[in-house]
Amino acid sequence: MLNLYDYIFYFFAIVILGSSFVVVFSRNIVHSAFALLFTFFGVAGFYVLLSADFLAITQLLVYVGGILVLLLFGVMLTNNIVNVEIKSGTMQTLPASLIAALIAGLLCGIFYVSNWYLVPTTPELLNNTTAVAIGYAFITTWILPFEVASVVLLVAMIGAVIIARREKAPEVE
């Protein structure tokens, strides 16, 4: 029997897959970008279903709030605004679709035949918030990756600023 959990899962699965189809196949880049919003949102829903509350929030904050906005800025800044037709072409569609189909089939096949090692969980564990455990893991076992990550983030930020900066201010007459 399907219960509420399953219906919600299928709803989000349809949102994710449907919107990602739009992302991939839409000719209009702005449509793609907005469809990506729904994909990210659906993934966040998946996280909630998987009891990853902290990650779901992070997904919304970073992807929807940060990366998507960046991508939209990229679209705006690199296309001539006067040019209303914001379209993007495709290439090598035939080999690419072959490869993609091959990968999808392969992965699904592997997932289907594999006998995963599963550990049953208790409802308490699933209903607990994960933020405390994540925070604790960050400053104990994962402290080195955490610190390195902060440095990488800083370097990326500085790098992005330096790369995107204009060399010379445009001359104003």
Add this chain to the structure above:
Amino acid sequence: MTETLFLQFATAILFIPLISFLVLIFFGKKLSDKSAIVGSGLIGSTLLLSLIIFFSKINYFHNQTFEYTFTWVDFGYYDSKINLGIMIDNMTAIMLVVVTLVSFLVHLFSISYMKGDIRYSRYFAFLGIFSFSMLGIVLADNFFMIYVFWELVGLSSYLLIGHWYEKTSAANASKKAFIVNRVGDVGMFTGIMILWSTFGTLDFEKIFSLMSLGVIPFESTVWLTAAGLLIFCGAVGKSAQFPLHVWLPDAMEGPTPVSALIHAATMVAAGVYLIARVFPIFTADALIVIAYIGAITAFVSATIAIAQYDIKKVLAYSTVSQLGYMVMSLGVGGFTSGFFHLVTHAAFKAGLFLGSGSVIFAMHHVLHHHNDHHTDPQDIRNMGGLKNKMPITFWTFLIFTLAISGVPLTSGFLSKDDILAGTLAFSDLTGHTIIPIIAFTVAGMTAFYMFRVLILTFMGSHADSHRIDGIHESPWQMTTPLIIFAALSLFFFYSPNPTNASEGWFYSAVVRPETAVPENVSASSIESFEEAVHHNHGKAITLSLLIAGLGILISFATYYWKKISADKILNMFPKTFKFLNMKWYFDELYDKTVVWFTMTTAKVLAWFDFKIIDGLVNGTASVTKSTAFGSGKFDNVVVDGIVNLTAYTFGFFGLIIRTIQTGKVQTYLAFAIVGALMIFFFFN
């Protein structure tokens, strides 16, 4: 008051000065003149909180220690953690009041002293960060935090000394203070690392308890002594002990209230506080070294102070000398008396500096008024007869001078007398008789040079009397702190009995902690030491009174009644005077040795670089060049032939294969994915 309330108050005391700093550094320009009020108000609130903590701690929670600790970094392995935390015991409560009180009064004094300064708000901002870092040292319950705030104190002192950085001498002085302090801090850091590698923790309490269970660094008492002395190095730097005392007199280039705050009452006391805080880890050998360093410092700087003419220089050397006293007292085992002297000295020395600031301020204004820009307003030879013009400054200055000279009814007498009794007890117990001899000599010299300053500045008549026409008392913001400090320099704040401090609250509040080092290397026990102190108490009082009286008498005879001609004595020993006036040539010595050595090494290395390395490189280059010329011929004809043939061959194949190199990233990526899939299939 509950424990939580204590800790909340202490946290507030720690962070309010930081808030003051942040507000003034960001909004100082907008606040302009109001920034002084903001800074003073915030510091004043910390003073109130400190007083609350102090009174309830001393009266109701006498034997309790409040501590709040949390783990900051957990390394996960070997159970090693770095904790941060604050601790309030009686010593902390007393120091909190000392620091916030002096800081508040100095803020108040600075309001009019610094009026019209171009970096007025920044000055108050720096006072704020200084108070923050000093309170951090006082509240810290572990070596890590104390080290962090230690460096912050160094930084803020650098900023404040260099407040007038347009003056080359001020800029140099701030650099000198910073670098000389670093020398001591390297030692301190090494010492902390020794403790860390042994104990895996930096908390005072944990280290002391582990040590008293018999855990010592590398199973060797020598390392234990070394660790203690290395940590003492930090105190040597910060408390300006011999041989790192050279920075403190130069630091007088900063504004005078800064000298009162940093270089008289608080920052330089941090070293003494550190010794007191980690007292249990010192072995007997380490304590003897500490005692001798203190004694040498006290003596050397007292002799220098006699021969100075700049009022602030005299006070600076007198500070160094008194700090030597405190360190010596801790070294001989007089824990309470050393710390007591730190507190009493903070009051009267801060008062002396503020008094000198008041005088300099007045002199500066009157000289400015007369359009006289050549006379040094800090030179005591240019002063004299200010007694009636500046009565409040004079009378408070007199009280401070009496206190520092150790005249009865003052706080200085109580603490100094106890230190002297401690040195006598030490020589009784261990046979180091030189220490009490130095201590008493320095006591006499202190009385002499302090009265010299007093007489030359305020009494007698001015050589050029119209110059000081129109000189007048400073405004109330400057005199109020003086009066408060003068009141605090009297005995009844500390003990009901003007001849014996051990009846007061201080001696029951601060007691010498039990040592944590193994018994065979520990200093003489508390009981035997106190017994010896008690035994020597009468002797110490008599001797110290005699010697202080003698010093004061000679001073009056020389400078007031002019029975002894100072000039004649100077002419009899010109070399000695020059030697003392030039501060024992320490700066020159360091210039000729350490600085010279560094510079010469750098020069030699530069020469080596330019001549030898560059020569080698150039030589190699010319050899290579001639070889290259020969091989070039060979290359052009023979090798090129082969290469060209190969190139043609590959070029031919390349033309064919080139077609798959489309230059499109995605094509390459598609190939990569196909490759990955192929690997997957082949190795499955």
Add this chain to the structure above:
Amino acid sequence: MTFTVSLNHFIFVSAILFSLGIYAVLTRRNAIMVLMGIELILNSANINFVAFSRYAGMDVNGHLAAIFVIFLAACEAAVALAIVLNIYKQFNTVNVDEVSTMKD
């Protein structure tokens, strides 16, 4: 295979999302679309991390890996967009197949 949701359902969705991302990366000419494809791929990897962590006893280490992936994606997006803007200034296009100076 049943319709009641289990681990396999999540990772099937992620597998399809992954291949869609690969398709986008391989076919789109616009550099920003390529970036979007990469985001899809990273998201599918994240779903796997979290799903396995959920069905292997609710261990947070999978979540941590996912967080690191998210943060790397943020870095990547920032730097890549900076590069794309620079390319646009240089070539006046963001179509990756036209930016092929490497070929010549």
